[in-house]
Amino acid sequence: MKIFPAIDIEDGHCVRLKQGKIEDLTVYGDDPVKMAQKWEKEGAKQLHVVDLDGAFKGNGENKEIIGKMAKAISIPIEVGGGIRTEQAIKEYLDLGVYRVIIGSKAVASPYFAIRAAKEYGADHVAVSIDAKGDEVATHGWVGGSSRKVMTFAETLLTHGVNTLIYTDISRDGMLVGPNFDMMAKLQALDGIHLIASGGVSGAEDLRKLARMGVYGAITGKALYEGKVSMREIVEIGE
Template sequence: MKIYPAIDIEDGHCVRLKQGKKENLTVYGDDPVKMALKWEQEGAKALHVVDLDGAFKGSGINTEIIRKMCGALTIPIEVGGGIRSEKAIKDYLDMGVYRVIIGSKAVASPYFAIQAAKTYGADHIAVSVDAKGEEVATHGWVDGSSQKVMTFVETLLTHGVNTMIYTDISRDGMLSGPNFDMMEKLQALKGIHLIASGGVSNAKDLRKLSAMGVYGAITGKALYEGKVSMKEIVEIQE
C-alpha cells in the first residue's frame, strides 16, 4: 500500500481542515514546497496535494506553488481541488503532476472523468468520492448530490476509471478512524484502485487498511499532529 502525506494549500499556506469546513482551519506552515520536501526526505513515496482555494472557488490560485513542487520533488504527486476543465487537467499533467483528481465535475458529469481517463490514461486520473453518509458531496464538500456512493463508483469502474479516493467527510480531520465498513464494500468491487482518505488516526489504522489490500491511504492531521510518524509510514509501505 502506498501512503500519501497530505498537503492542503490555502492562500499559499499549508493547512488542515476538520470535516472540510473552512472555519475549522489549522495552519501548519507557510511554505508548502518546503513541507513537501520534508515528507519526501523522510521517506514518502508520493504526496496528495489539494488546492483548497480551487475546491471552494472553482479556480486554482496556488498553481505556481504546485508547479514549484513538481520541480523540486522526485516522487510523484497527485493534485485535486477545483479541476473542472480539460485544460486544467492538461496544465497540471504538463507541469509534472502524476495524477489529477476530479471531484465535483465528475459527480455532475461522470462522462467528463471517463473521457479524461481515456485521453490521459487511467493511472493519471482519479475521481474523488467524498461522502456524507451514502451520498456523494460536491463543491468543497458544501453541497450534497443525488448520487449514491456505490452506484457512482460502479458506473465509473464500468467505463474505465479505476482510481477512486474515498473520503468520509464526517471523519476527515477528526482522528476518529476511517469508515472501514464502506472501504470493505468498495474494495470488493472488481478492478478498483481504492485510496482511503479521512479519519486515519494512527499507524494501526494504516496497517488495517494495508491488510485489506487497498491501493493507497492518505494521512493528514495524524501525521501533522504526531499521531503517526514517517518512520511508521515507511515501515508499513515496505
C-alpha cells in the same frame, strides 16, 4: 499499500480542516514547497496535494505553487481541488503532476472523468468520492448531490476509471479512524484502485487498511499532529 502524506494549500499555506470546514482551519506551515521536500527527505514515496482555494472557488489559485512543488521533488504528486476543465487537467500534467483528481465535475458529469481517463491514461486520473452518509458531496464538500456512493463508483469503474479516492467527510480531520465498512464494500468492486481518505488516527489504522488490500491511504492530520510518524509510514507503505 501506497501511503500519501497530505498537503492541503489555502492562501499559500499548509493547512488542515476538520470535516472540510474552512472556518475550522489549522495552519501547519507557510511554505508548501518546503513541506513537500521535508516529507520526501523523510521517506515519503508519493504526496497527495489539495488546492483548497480551487475546491471552494474553482479558480486554481495555487497552481503556480503546485508546479514549484512538482519541480522541487522527485516523487509523484497527485493533485485535487477545483479541477473542472480539460484545460486544468492538461495544465497540471504539463507541470509535472503525476495524477489529477476530479471531484465535483465528475459528480456532475461522470462522462467527463471517463473521457479524461481514456485521454490521459487511467493511472493519471482519479475520481474523488467525498461522502456524507451514502450521498456524494460536491464543491468543497458544501454541496450535495443525488448520487449514491456505490452506484457512482460502479459507473466509473465499468467505463475505465480505476482510481477512486473515498472520503467520509464526517471523519476527515477528526482522528477517529476511517469508515472501514464502506472501504470494504468499495474494495470488493472489480478493478478498483481504492485510496482511503479521512479519519486516519494512527499507524494501526494504516496497518488495517493495508491488510484489507487497498491500493493506497492518505494521512494528513495524524501525521502533522504526531499520531503517526514518517518512520511508521515508510515501514507500512511501499
